[in-house]
Every structure is written in structure tokens, then in C-alpha cells.
Amino acid sequence: MIQGSIVALVTPMDESGAVDNDSLKRLVEFHIEQGTDALVAVGTTGESATLDENEHCQVIQTIVELVDDRMPVIAGTGANSTTEAIALTRKAKQVGADACLLVTPYYNKPTQQGLYLHHRAVAEAVDIPQILYNVPGRTACDMLPETVGRLAEVPNIIGIKEATGDLSRVKRIHELCGDDFAMYSGDDASSCEFCLLGGQGVITVTGNVAPRLMHQMVQAAIDGNRETALSIDARLWGLHKHLFIQANPIPVKWAVAEMGLMTRGIRLPLTWLTEDCHDAVRGAMHQAEVL
DSSP states (O other): OOOEEEEEOOOOBOTTSOBOHHHHHHHHHHHHHHTOOEEEESSTTTTTTTSOHHHHHHHHHHHHHHHTTSSOEEEEOOOSSHHHHHHHHHHHHHTTOSEEEEEOOOSSOOOHHHHHHHHHHHHHHSOSOEEEEEOHHHHSOOOOHHHHHHHTTSTTEEEEEEOSOOTHHHHHHHHHHOTTSEEEEOOGGGHHHHHHTTOOEEEESGGGTOHHHHHHHHHHHHTTOHHHHHHHHHHHHHHHHHTTSSSTTHHHHHHHHHTTSSOSOOOTTSOOOOGGGHHHHHHHHHHTTOO
């Protein structure tokens, strides 16, 4: 089971918006050195919505090759078209991803039965471990724990990234799915408590900026060391808050560029972090001692 601090990696771009592979290599090495437990390639934070299919698959392949089996790579392959999700998931398997992360279909608002049939179809089409991703704040679609319980019976659906911030779901999903089904927080602000309640880790935005602290905090929480976990999390609180001062990944890309790890690039309709937000994000970085 993959566990720990799983970084939803930004996709570095140059000022024209082209993917910057030199910066991508630098980021991968940074996370390996800092103790990140796994990477998500081309999730929401990796700007999956603005990469075309060829770019999407190429970035996954590049990250897999750069990591070179030094940590697990989870490929973001969700889509609001089942056939597209199958195609992306199949390609991720072909290039060597260890698992796939599939967001609930967004915008078209499927029923719970539609969610079940969608995810079952992808799992049955591609034999690779798959992690469900529930983030109703972005998708306008909430996968209920009871639907998760049904999907947990599909052999290669191994876990869920639960990004509602509703901690009561940790216990409910565990009751429905059992010990062998992984639960990952998708909400940095509540991730410490999520792991203290029995979660196996967090798929994190904050970990892009403070990977070592996120690894230490999550490991302490998984181990049940509440006081240590909360103490570390207090240092991260500003990042948990201010990395969402504008839409993700706008603030986190600015922060990673401030650290000198990548060039300053993002794709429309997203724009670079506005100057009035710089002090808040920079202050959070100083609090976490990453600047």
C-alpha cells in the first residue's frame, strides 16, 4: 500500500506555457532528496485540464523515467468521458506508472450509479491499481461513501483521495471498505487529523513547497504520534491556507518558482499570482522555513 506524503506535483512551464522538462527533472530530484513518499503526475495541481492528451501522457512518461523506480508514481488519468479515462489510464500503464488517480467525472453531474459504472468500467478495462478521487468543490459531483463501498469490491480499485474535508467520512469509508482499502486526504488543512483517524496519507499541494515537513507530519500522524504531528502541522498551517489564496495551482507554482526550482509559467485561463497575494504566501513560506 502506498502511504505517506504523496505530492500532487506541479507541471513546470516556461513563460510561453510550454512544459519545462529541465525544471521537471529538478523537481523530481528535489522530492527524492526531501523524502517525499510518492508523486502524482498530472493531477489537478499538474494542470491536467489544460494539457492536451499527448502532453498529458508525455509528462507522465517523463516523470516515470526521471523517478526511475525510486518512489511510486501515480498518474492522474481521470476524465468526464469514460472512454477518455480508459485511454489515459491505459497509456499510464504502458509507460510504467505504479497506479492511477481518477477524479469523479466533472461538470456532467452523474448519478451515484453513473459514478459506480464509470469507475468500474475503467478498472475492468485497465489492470492497474486505481485510486478514486472525490473533490465535489471542483467537480460539482460528490461520490458518497456507500458508492465507494461498492467500488472497493472491484479488485484493482485500491483506495480513495477524499477531498471534502469531512473527517466523519474517514470512519464511514473504513467501515464500508475495510483495512485493505487506502484512504488519502485531499485536503491539506485537515490532513493531519485525517491521518490520526486512520488515513494512510495525503495527496498534497503543500508538499510541493515543504516536502520534508509534510513527510514528517504525515508519518507522525500515521504512527499515532499526535503531539508531534500537530506540532509540525502548526508550522505548515500558513501554507495550507495561503496556497489556496487563489485557485490551485496559481499560488503553489508561484511559491515553487520563488524557491528557484522552476521557471515562471502557467497556462490560461489560469494566471500568475497577483502581487497583492505575494506577501501572504511568502510569509507562510517563512513560517515553514522553506525561504
